[in-house]
Amino acid sequence: MIALAEAGRVAARPMLRLDPAAVAHNVRVLRRTAGVPVLAAVKADGFGCGAEAVARAALGAGATWLGTTTLAEAVALRRAGLAARTLAWLHPVDADWETALRLRIDVAVPSADHLAALAAAARRLGVRAAAHLHVDTGMARDGASVPEWRRLVRAAAGARDAVEVVGVMGHLPCADLPGHPSTAAGIRAFAGAVAAARAAGLRPALRHLAATEAALHVPAARFDLVRVGAGLYGIGEGLREVATLTAPVVLTRRVRAGTPVGYGHTATAPRDTVLATLPVGFADGLPRSAVGAEVLLGGARRPVLGRISMDQVVVDAGPAGVPLGSVATVFGDGGPSVAEWAAWAGTNPHEVLTGVGARVVRS
Template sequence: MKHPATALAPARPEALGEGARLTVDLTAVAHNVRLLRRRTEAGLMAVVKADGFGHGAVDVARTATAAGAGWLGVTSVHEAVALRDAGLRVPVLSWLNPVDADFDTAVRRSVDLAVPSRDHLDAITRADGLARVHLHLDTGMARDGTEPGAWVDLCRQAYAAERDGRIRVVGVMGHLACAEMPGHPANAAGRRLFEWGVATARGAGLRPAVRHLAASAATLTEPRSHFDLVRVGAALVGIDPTGTTALRTALRLAAPIVAVRRVPAGTPVGYGHAWRAASTSTLGLVPIGYGDGLPRNAWDRAEVQVRGRRRRLAGRISMDQFVVDLGDDPVRPGETVTVFGPGDAGEPTLSDWAGWADTIAHELVTGLGPRLRREVLAVAKGSLT
């Protein structure tokens, strides 16, 4: 008997996203900070840009500083001011601002500023007060930072501004392009260029106390790049770009099944009928989708965990929902689907999802949507000792 083509009916609009829970485990953040501190003799800057890589900037910042991070890093002045408003008093660096950013507020709120160009230096020197700055050298990425050909002039101008009492040059910074590939020749080249940049700054009369080049990947695998300070963001929350270190994942995403149906072989599911049931099966509807940050292009490879077993998705991920093939399991509405987690119980991990979507975990965690109900687990007692 041939069955008509049918697709799962959508969940009630008021139910979409309800019950989906994103859990942030701050004990994992504290553990990762302690591990990273053991990997280096340099100071540690906890980078909490993009809302703490999607984990909550203030929560991650407080946890990281309590665990021993001596600095905080963000991109914008706005992000830095939010940390100050939350009562965080350690040095905060903001390194990606337009030339018309609110540098007056940054200086007033004791926010350090990166200087990636002569135009930025000129704008910062016009701010009301003495600005603490970090000269930013492009060490091989051709994006942020002063190109090497303009570095000598920038250092000379910075020295003149410092001598006039308009700025204080606190540091010199750069960034490695290929640190997630330990031993890549670009890393050594970037380090040599950075060392030249520091020597040039000192030759111009500057005395930067803080040299920083290494981000998460280089912190884990390139000890010669550590200098005085390392900037760690992704690794704080358990993402290791190098795949060399057992960090603790700080994030878990789970949602309830809102509807279940039994379908015959050949039943098509979802947009474009891209998937059809190979045999009689049970399908479960889960009320989260690409509108919540799930990568749509992962649907034909992605798995979730239900009742302790990994199950494949059935059909394309929609904006608000996806369908999971439950086989013959007698699953009922209300049961939990784990989308990703640390992997300790066999559930998919962020690394799994990144592979299925042909992206990086950084993109996934920073793209999680506001409809997800967030639950923050405080640092376990004694875990900071």
């Protein structure tokens, strides 16, 4: 027998709820542990949780900087009324530097070509840009390589009329792997880059290399500022999860043992039971690759049966079943953690949290 929710009686939309108090707790833990100021990274719309709300909670708990990947993200914070010092760190050479300068957004500079474009924009406006020279300390990703670094610091020294180098930044690739040799090598490379900048006549007041894992566990990497992304959202030891994803039961059906479920019939009902359908799937951020996943429903952990679809997931609600409109906690607030979902999917918690789709209501 199938029971279907009546139109208008069940809000058949998943919801992601942010806990600002948990954000504040995490900032306080990270400040206390690192012993230096905290930059709250609210990139990717605050890891999918709402950049403005996360930023306000973080600043209220003592974070002194905000960080974004793109200029557009930083501009959105300014337009939301957030005046805190803000750094954006990934740009094409032809980025909208003039908007960044008008809104007093600090920018990362990974090459002499970027620096020349930034300096030209600053001269057009008659201002000085606040730049953080970005050095590659072992990622082979963003940031200047060692040969390019020499060119970059020389260019910066020659553009001091238009660009103030306020910081030097880098990133460690394996800070989450205790004792990994790349961490010590990255710290040495970073120190050498700072020394080269100073030898060129630059006087960066801020050195920042550590993200969450290094902020928590690598004292030598903390320097003058730590950039906290994952930890802000509860990903890390001693931190609180900040987000709860829920979804209502929109359909139930009573089935016999052995009934196949979902695409490919990869699972069958283990007994006579009630199946509950939730209107959330991989388009909403639940990894299709998850194996052994569970949700909290009706006061108990319930297994997900079969493959996760684009828009739906089926849960074994047990022989007694649950009423239509019952709300399942997919992760957070007493249910499975984001880290558990990451383990079930063979990925990291960052991907799970940032993957929550746009049609999920935020609150």
